[in-house]
Amino acid sequence: MPVSIQDVADRANVSISTVSRVLNRRNIVNDVTRKRVESAIEELGYRPNVFARGLMLRRSHILGLVLPDLHGEFYSEIIRGANARARELGYKLMISSVAADDDGSELMATVADQALVDGVAVMVSEVNARTRATLSTVKVPLVVLDGEVQGVRHDSVVIDQRLGAVALIEHLIRDCGARRLVFVGGLPTNFDTIERLAALQQVAADADVKIDPGNVYHLDYQYDTAFELGQKRVKEWSRRRFSVFAANDEMAAGIIDAAIDAGISVPDELPVVGFDDTRIAAMTRPRLTTVSVPMSSMGAAAVDLLCQRLEDPSRPATKLTLQSELVVRESCGVNSQT
Amino acid sequence: MPVSIQDVADRANVSISTVSRVLNRRNIVNDVTRKRVESAIEELGYRPNVFARGLMLRRSHILGLVLPDLHGEFYSEIIRGANARARELGYKLMISSVAADDDGSELMATVADQALVDGVAVMVSEVNARTRATLSTVKVPLVVLDGEVQGVRHDSVVIDQRLGAVALIEHLIRDCGARRLVFVGGLPTNFDTIERLAALQQVAADADVKIDPGNVYHLDYQYDTAFELGQKRVKEWSRRRFSVFAANDEMAAGIIDAAIDAGISVPDELPVVGFDDTRIAAMTRPRLTTVSVPMSSMGAAAVDLLCQRLEDPSRPATKLTLQSELVVRESCGVNSQT
DNA sequence: GGCCTGAATGACAGCGCTTTCACTCAATGA
DNA sequence: TCATTGAGTGAAAGCGCTGTCATTCAGGCC
Incomplete structure (x- = not known):
């Protein structure tokens, strides 16, 4: 039922290799041939199968985001920022939450799906032996939000x-x-x-x-x-x-x-x-x-860091610091804004 | 580098078929053999490759959630509810947002990733010809949140x-x-x-x-x-x-x-x-x-509906209605709660 | 003993894609 | 004229998994 690369190849009278080349803009494909393939793709409404591609490339273009809880504006803003940046960079975002009082096992179960994601950003409300152990099993690029985990290689984005x-x-x-x-x-x-x-x-x-x-x-x-x-x-x-x-x-x-x-x-x-x-x-x-x-910036920065490491796995661990800022209103007694 | 099913098979002195059977608890595997395979899995820290599996089964156990915008508590509560239920049912959640004033093309790009998700829940702030056209191309189970799209087969959860x-x-x-x-x-x-x-x-x-x-x-x-x-x-x-x-x-x-x-x-x-x-x-x-x-219930219900349809694709389209409720406080002039 | 049965396992063909390698066939130079 | 190029393309080998079918072999029956 779903249209495969073979269908496109048949319709365009080329081999699947050529279709693949058109898709990936790699080796030069003759202009005439490329046009033919492109219209075949268009007509058939073909979309490459993500799994087949992921199987070959070992890349899913999905980033994981694990938060202690999804309650409250703080987290939703992080998600918003991460989502926007991920979209810009051509990635998808997979969200998971972990109960704030989790002993690590839930974190484990969530992060264990690294098999699927290209990288994962984790926010742990509390760093202990369990979470450390869990995070050390992560085999994909890891960004820790608002914290640091000793003994585990990761980038981090913290708020000063x-x-x-x-x-x-x-x-x-x-x-x-x-x-x-x-x-x-x-x-x-x-x-x-x-x-x-x-x-x-x-x-x-x-x-x-x-x-x-x-x-x-x-x-x-x-x-x-x-x-x-x-x-x-x-x-x-x-x-x-x-x-x-x-x-x-x-x-x-x-x-x-x-x-x-x-x-x-x-x-x-x-x-x-x-x-x-x-x-x-x-x-x-x-x-x-x-x-x-800067909550949403934090989400965006996490995605940035993940993508940068994906491009250059050998770069040194980075710690990105975002600034916080005083906002004076009325509850403190002196409104210096007036 | 990553350990594959073959590595497990080698270590347990069985064929990959047997490992697969152990994994999927399908045909009966001899107890002794199963134990051997299980410990091999354990020792190697083996996790099945999601892509290979998805390629065969055409199931990713990922659900998509497309919202008009990620700003505001309304949406974050939907995400929270959906996430919790998805986790209960063994699914992952992929979030995307679409600008509220989108003409449909962005929705298209987002929903087009159906190739990856087993089903998708969409909330469109406005139903027009463009969104209708976009949604009609969706080939996986579709749940529309807080609205209905004529001419497109879908389940829906609305709030009364x-x-x-x-x-x-x-x-x-x-x-x-x-x-x-x-x-x-x-x-x-x-x-x-x-x-x-x-x-x-x-x-x-x-x-x-x-x-x-x-x-x-x-x-x-x-x-x-x-x-x-x-x-x-x-x-x-x-x-x-x-x-x-x-x-x-x-x-x-x-x-x-x-x-x-x-x-x-x-x-x-x-x-x-x-x-x-x-x-x-x-x-x-x-x-x-x-x-x-009931915002978070809405997210949870969407996931429920998606999973139900996944299990039984032929069931009639369902429309789930959630109730809203008056909350009297002070801004209306009569506080009947006191 | 010969045959059948069924439980347990293995061999192998894909799933849809990328990528390597080999091939074709002009155009080029000696 | 013939080998040499290189642009353009195709054939085919996997990636790691599942599922079908074939195979093995102990036990039970005539």
Whole structure:
């Protein structure tokens, strides 16, 4: 039923070799012959069989993208960026998600399909022995997003959260007069949480601002849990003149809402800042001061890196760093944009 | 370099046929032999070549998902739902996007990769002759999301927006006392816009509520354009006691913000409702009254339908309808949840 | 013993493509 | 005139797998 290269060859009165040559624009084919083949292809609506081609070429022109979860704008933006760039470069994108709390086996099952993809970009929320072991079995080019896996050869694209985070916290301390800070992050093993907390501690130390270990909370990046935490703590935070640095916008929104419910004014009685600059950052009231991270660029960069390595497998491992940027809105108390 | 079925056969001292049989659990293989083959597979870390297999079986276990755009929560939720179900059923998902204003050629290029996928789910924002022509060339099972394409054999999963929309408008009219309505939708050719406007007109007619054609606006589902429209009209709407029905939450948020900027209170002076119940619907102030549509279920259902047809190609075309549901919050003026 | 049966396995023909190698046949130079 | 070129093409060998058919061989029956 499906039309094969043989059908085209028959119709054009040439051998399949010639059709193949026309298809791949390789050795010179006589103009007249090529035209004949091309119209045969057109008339028959012929499309080369991807499998046969993949079998020969050992190339599928498919790139894998493995994300910890598909929830939230963060990931969807990565997909969008990766998809756009992949299309530009003539690749297809295969998406998989892995539960954030996966022990590695699921990651394994997903990445194991390397047999199909030419390369794979992986974002692991947490690097441990299991994930390391899993990733070391990957035989195709590997790009790690927003993290690094020791002992495994891979390129990576990371976001320099430090710069943005530092700018954010300096703004909070210098311009908004914060003296005491609360940090609300994800799990202590989470790469982003580690980075953001480190930035906080660094700036705080420099500015002689206090961060009590008791004021560092590890939640799960969700609105609800942050809201619950806020319900319990918001009055105390406000009374003691704290400012809240949440490691993402969702949690910042949760805390803002808890504060408002408790009759506490944000930012006057409790400044709150977020991270990521997702869609909701502009929707909260007050609007969130946050750090914009180039999510879709990250996806695009991953695809770039994969393709570059595919072209030149011997090039040295590359680490691409994307910058993050402070976005000042209203939730921190001083709107320097006005 | 890569280990093939022959390597396994050699190591286990059997023929490749036997290895293949072990792999596919087909004809009975002697227990002793099977164990030997299995351990050979294990030791060699053998994984069947997807292309060779696909070439024989004409099955890739990959499903395609083509969306008009990858922006926005709506699409990312579809991807999430589809991905989860695909994984459950042993399929992989390949994502592509097509610009919303595509004339069909891009859709063509994307869907043309049917050679690779076992089936494809397509969401077209607008059905016209071009898209119809493109989709009629698809040779694998096709599921159309949120729409129908005449003359092309396909299954479909649609969201019954009518029910939710009707409930929303009835709530607006009956419970909130709306007498005059403004509709802010997408392009007049957009399926969702057509459905939602139709529901509005139906209910309005029944309730003897007026909808002036001059109060039907066709925008692009974006916050910004709605905000701009709001800046121009919000005072007039408020003065004339209008209520605004926006065809998605983004536009509703834009109008709310325009109203607030103009010093107009929502909902007291201008009730506004949205559609979709995306993340931002709970983030606006006041929170949006909207209609929740089961986005991720839609993705999952598409995958289900595809797999079912793959199993039984002769089954009659199926149309799966998902229900939408009114979500009352604050932006309409009466919070019946309290 | 000769024959049949059926379980277990192997040999081999493709699937549709790319690619190597060989071939044809003008045009060219000696 | 004849060997030599090289552009253009075809024949055929796989790529790694599945599935059909053939083969082997122990056990059961007459």
